[in-house]
Amino acid sequence: MWTVVSAGELPARERFDWFADLVTREVMPTALTAERPADFQAEAAVLDLGNVRVARFSFSPLRSRRTPALIRRGDPEQYQLGLIRRGATVLSQHRNDCRVGAGDLVFWDTSRPSQAAMPDEAGPVQLTMLQLPRTVMPLRTQRIDRLLGSRIPGGHGLGAVLASFLDSLDAHAGQCGPGDLPRLGSVVVDLTAACLAQNLDAEDQLPAEARARTLLQRIHTFVDTHLGDPDLTPAAVAAGHHISVRTLHELFQAYGDGETVQAGIRRRRLERCRDDLARPELLGRPVQAIAARWGFSGPAVFSRAFRAAYGVSPTEFRALSVKDARAGRTAGAVAPA
Template identity: 45%
Template sequence: MSLSHAATSVLSQSNSGLSRPDRFAWFIDAVREGIAPFALSSPYSGDFTARVVSADLGATQLATFSFPALDAVRTARHIRRGDPETYMLGLIQRAPMQVAQKRETVAVRAGELVLFDTSYPLEAVFPDHGHHVVVTILRLPRASMPLPDDQVDRLLAQPLSTCSATGSLLRHLMGSALGPVADQSQTENQRLGTIAVDLAAAFLAGHIDASGFLPTETRRRALVARIGAFIEANLGDPGLTPAAIASQHHISVRTLHQLFNAEPEGVMATVRRRRLERCRQALATPSLRKQPIGVIAARWGFSSPGEFSRVFKRTYSETPRQFRDGTAAARSPR
């Protein structure tokens, strides 16, 4: 078995180093520890290559499983032997699946989300399409969900569209968060976990018209996350002002600033920091070495080279040119 820690918060495991007869048993154990006990069967059980990448985000855990065709069954006996009382929200990233729970049987396509509950029997089928299945699971302890159980049960074993703003953001977070997690602090990862749970609650509430059950703080954090995604997508627009951001989200400018009062930085400080980070990344990119600094600054929304230079130096204690020259010198062979 190969095992690596990209950082203390991320665990990447593979069974490629094990003998072929031991690989399937390894994956059974990984599913039991990362999700819940299941009975698994596969036409590839004699040589079952799989990988699991997981991260502890405090309020939740996120894990991506990559594996061949597989059938999984969780029975009442499994539940009696141990139940984590957890909702599992799965993002089907590659290859479709079929899932059955509480007398509902549906097909779930790649790109869709599906919810299941470890407290009920479950059957999942991942057909053989000639390549590995990739599924990312977000663990949601039932105690963390502010929605009534009987309301959430309506969503079990249903393909959940991610076409809404919240759904799109949640899908992006689940599909890409394990990369940045490796380079973030424990505090940042715990904050990401809180955001993930809030987005999941808002996403599920939106599917059952139950937003009224969400606590005020959950709604606030979910809205801030949506605003953050909008900012990220529009950093290059010099017209990205508080008024424009507020209008896009149907709130007043005053409400926008109030939303960010509980965040580490204000809304325009967030815009400025992210623009600076993109510019700094571009200045350090060898292929962009000949691109004028003013062009880079304009691409990321700065209205003038002089303004960009002043803000950059105030933030990083050196001018953009000094930073670019310094990174180039560091790359040069000695």
């Protein structure tokens, strides 16, 4: 589960120092400065995935310096990769300089000096950061070093797949059991390595198993993107990735979670329909319109599949969701101050 901490309950004068101490303890020793420390705000959350750790940060603009003296003071010997969700960051490391905005990724090494700045004009920063032991990366260090202090586009290719997976971790990892988390960590390592390899034109250096798991994650992202297409079938998925349908099924059998391709498509469609049916702002949208939006061929097919999955009809589920939402609002209205 995510472990969340916030400076919000501290006196304003203590918040910046609290965050600087947090970064030094949980990330690496770093010298931080802020233009207006008295107005500083910050929140952080951490998710352990075995050898890999994911951290979410939200904080006011600041500057950071990682000097040789600070490296000697403490070095986790990690590669770290950040997905900028909001704001902007300017990073310098290993003779590279880059400016990274929302939606893109940036890569650095804790064992090398670096400088970073979050411009005030870009506003508060929201960052998801991966902490990856150097030993888990299957690529040669000399190749990886070329990407230090570099912007990695998050809008296409494996950068987009990795960003999408981090989004799903943010939304759903808290509901996973302890046994699932190390497996998620393995996926994070594979996707990160594949993303770096793609940007280095070194995909042939990846182990075959890592390439297979990365392809499976790309397929999951493709399916999520095309759920509304009623013609999304295993054949269409295979064609979209230039593999045979047999290879697609073998990939799911070897590296999936026991679910067939078609079952996975149906489950994802049902989950999207369920989410929409529970949204009060969509109460006026007909059930069949929601089903069609997510690729179901007709209301009868959708109703049977929904009842089989959730034990009630779509209409009954919507009515129960509305009742629960109204009960929650009523409870909030009468709750004591």
